[in-house]
Amino acid sequence: MTLSYTTYHNKLRSCFLGKTVGGTLGMPYEGNLDTRAVTFYDPVPTRMVPNDDLDLQVVNLETLLRYGFPVNRRHLGDLWRRHILDFPDEYGVAQHNTLAGLYAPLSGRYNNKFHGGMGAAIRSELWACLAPGDPNLAAALAREDACTDHTEDGIDAAMFLAAVESLAFVERDLAALVHTGMSCISPEGRLYRALQSVLDWWDQSLDTLKIRELILSTYPSDNWTDVSINLAFILLAWLAGEQDFSKAICTAAGLGYDTDCTCATLGAIMGILYPDGIERRWLEPIGEDLVLSDCIVGIHEPNSISSFCEIIASLCPQTLRYYHSFMQLADIPETAQKVSLPAPWSPSPCVIEWDRDSAESLVALSPLAILLQYPSTVALQPNVPGDFTVKLRNSSPSAFDGTLCLRVPLGWKITPSTFSLHIRPLEEVTLPVVITPGPCTKRRPNYNPILFVLERSDGFRWQEEAGLVLTxxxxxxxxxxxxxxxxxxxxxxxxxxxxxxxxxxxxxxxxxxxxxxxxxxxxxxxxxxxxxxxxxxxxxxxxxxxxxxxxxxxxxxxxxxxxxxxxxxxxxxxxxxxxxxxxxxxxxxxxxxxxxxxxxxxxxxx
Structure with missing residues (x-):
């Protein structure tokens, strides 16, 4: 299936213009629990308001430019420590976990009461725009990103939005878009139920504010960034917006709660669907300069939204080819910007799967992918054995022959600690181990490394490291x-x-x-x-x-x-x-x- 480059480019640009307009409109009302009538910016800005909704996507794009394909949670998780000096809610938990050696997806799961927050849902557009018309691919890319700081509904929200936004490049019917998005997430989740409830209540011709009341009474939460409530608000404002960009984002702002995020997300969706529907009055006050928050450091961002979109447009056909998508862009002009990526670190478009209910870290990617599955509690008690599983996946085209030696801190025990390996290309082996901490009578150290020492038969040797936490x-x-x-x-x-x-x-x-x-x-x-x-x-x-x-x-x-x-x-x-x-x-x-x-x-x- 083909999508003309001209159509794609127009929708791509309007997606991120709608994102910046919506985020700027909703920012003054962020966290407000009441409703209001909104018709325009208040106050009227003189530039785009910096927002993590776009900040994090700029960082994710640079990560892709730096590491290439396949998109993966290990590289995306590393960016938090290097480029994002902001620590609210799930962001702070994820960074704390990563510093303790608990890598994604465990970084988004352990010790995280905000795993169902909006932090991953707000960065879905990049993945949709790299996979236009291929919602399953967009959702898979969003999942790799979202699991760094979320789990369950927090991941599902990013997958739902990425799928909706991806399909919106080739489909305008709201029911079809929402159905496709919901097909990508767990039907047992609170988010799925909230979205289905909004559709049911809308079909009953209930008033918008009445539906809002029902959302809050049926899916209550003390947290105003709760993703089920806020995505329900997005869907409600989309339904009430009647295909009108201004009406949709103003309705979203009027519904309250995490309004910078809800307005920005709905602005992006409406921008893809109706690229000519954003009135100049929204764009003139904020311009096209790309403005990042002060907490984003070490990034080589483009100067404008248009330049940002040009890079994405260059990477889109490369993404579709690498992942063997059924979609492709047609009639790409010779004058289109060309951005090269590093050679893929895996020759196959692998996505290293994990069970969403498991406590697992992706420790390393190559030359072998190393995954460590923790006990369900994650934390270990002194002198009490814990069952772990080490998984090794060979993503290279050649067999791996060698040894693995596992090492734990002084006074701890791990059995077995040494393995002989013969792993065929694309094969995964599973190695159960038992780890017993020492007595830790004086104190509980905050960092307890487990070392993975791999030696290939030709003598090449390398070491990776993860963390073990104590109760x-x-x-x-x-x-x-x-x-x-x-x-x-x-x-x-x-x-x-x-x-x-x-x-x-x-x-x-x-x-x-x-x-x-x-x-x-x-x-x-x-x-x-x-x-x-x-x-x-x-x-x-x-x-x-x-x-x-x-x-x-x-x-x-x-x-x-x-x-x-x-x-x-x-x-x-x-x-x-x-x-x-x-x-x-x-x-x-x-x-x-x-x-x-x-x-x-x-x-x-x-």
Whole structure:
């Protein structure tokens, strides 16, 4: 199937112009929970408002230019540490996980309460525009990207939008577009159900605001970046927009919540569908300059939206050829910009699959792909064995003969630790291993490497590394008891049983960090003290465990050595608490290097 280059190019450019218009329109209302009537920019801007909706796609494009095909989660995950100095919600969790050696897709799954946020859905357009008319390919590329900082509905949202936007290059029927997008995601997911509900309510001729009420009552969430709510708003505004760009994005802005994202996404969809439908009044105030946020560093971005689109247009036919797509661009002019990519690191257009319910990291890509599957809890308890699986995939055209040696920290055990290998081209082998941490009596180290030492039969030797995480030790006692019990928390979150409880642990911070912030919150009322000084309280009414946009956050100066943290949780139904530490600036970067122990508590008689 062919798509004319002229048609593709017009839709591509309008996609990203619609993205910038929508993002700029919606930015002033971001996070507002109420509705409003919106007709135009307020205030009227003098340039495009920088936004992560476009920032991250510029970074993803540079990653593709740097590494070439196939698009993969390992390369995309690396970019977070190098180019994105922004740490809100799922972005911060993913970066914290990656620094601990937990790579995608585990980086988006472990310790992440924002895995169903909007952060991946907002960067779907690049994948759609590289695979126009091939929604399954677009969704597969989006999945590789989304799993770096999301799982479940967070990944499904990116796949849904990428599929819709891809098909929109060759199809205008809304029902067909939505059906195709929904066919790419899990029908058991909350997102799928929310989208289907909107379609059903619309078919009942319900009022737009009534449908909004039903969305919020049927799919409630304390988090205003919740992807199921916000994609339901996008679909609702699209239905109400009646094929009119202005009406659609203004409706999206009026519905509230994550409006910069919802307006930007719907603006992109409408731009692809109706490339001549964006009125000049929207474009004149913001121009075409490509403006990135200050937190994006080390990137060699083009100067304008048009230049950005020219690069994508050059890579599109290369993408379609490499992935053997049934689509192709026709009548590409000789004057079209030509951008070359590095030679593919895999001769076949492989996508290294994973089970969405597994805790797995893609550790390395070549000359062998190394995948490490963790236990379901991910975190290990001292002296307790954990079952892991090492998967090796040979993506080269030649067989691999050699050995693999696995190494863990001093005092830890891994069995077996050495394997002889003969792996045929495109073959995958599975190696079960058992890892037992040492006693870790003094402290729980924050970084525990597992080394993969591979040696080929010709003597070529290389080493890769991933991380192993330990549980966080706590002491807990019921308010009605004097007896403390030891608790091992697999994450910064832990379940609180019904009743009133007192929690205590000791934490040591990296030296030189100075002033930091802490949040302690949960689904029940609680108070927290550090070294005997009350530091914050939480009413338990709204539970959004973020460092930059939740009320129970306190600034404090780190003390050298061990700090005693006490949390008193009031009586109530079974629930959850969260404890986290971050830098004081911006959205707060998770502090790497915190170590935990209950050994210092012995001096207090606990």
């Amino acid at each position: 966080i030790p706590w002491m807990r006692k019921a308010e009605s008891s004097n007896d403390w019990e030891a608790i091992e928390a697999a994450q910064n979150f832990q379940i609180v049983p019904r009743g009133a409880y007192h929690y205590r642990t000791a934490v040591k911070f990296p030296s030189g960090k100075g002033l930091c912030r802490m949040t302690v919150q949960g689904t029940r009322k609680l108070t927290a003290s550090l070294n005997g000084t009350p530091i914050l309280s939480h009413d338990g009414l709204v539970y959004v465990p973020a460092f930059h946009r939740s009320a129970p956050v306190a600034a404090f100066t780190m003390k050298s050595g061990w700090n005693i943290l006490d949390i008193a949780v009031e009586d109530g139904d079974a629930g959850e608490i969260f404890v986290g530490f971050a830098s004081i600036a911006g959205c707060g970067e998770w502090i790497n290097g915190c170590e935990w122990s209950t050994a210092p508590l012995e001096v207090d008689g606990v």
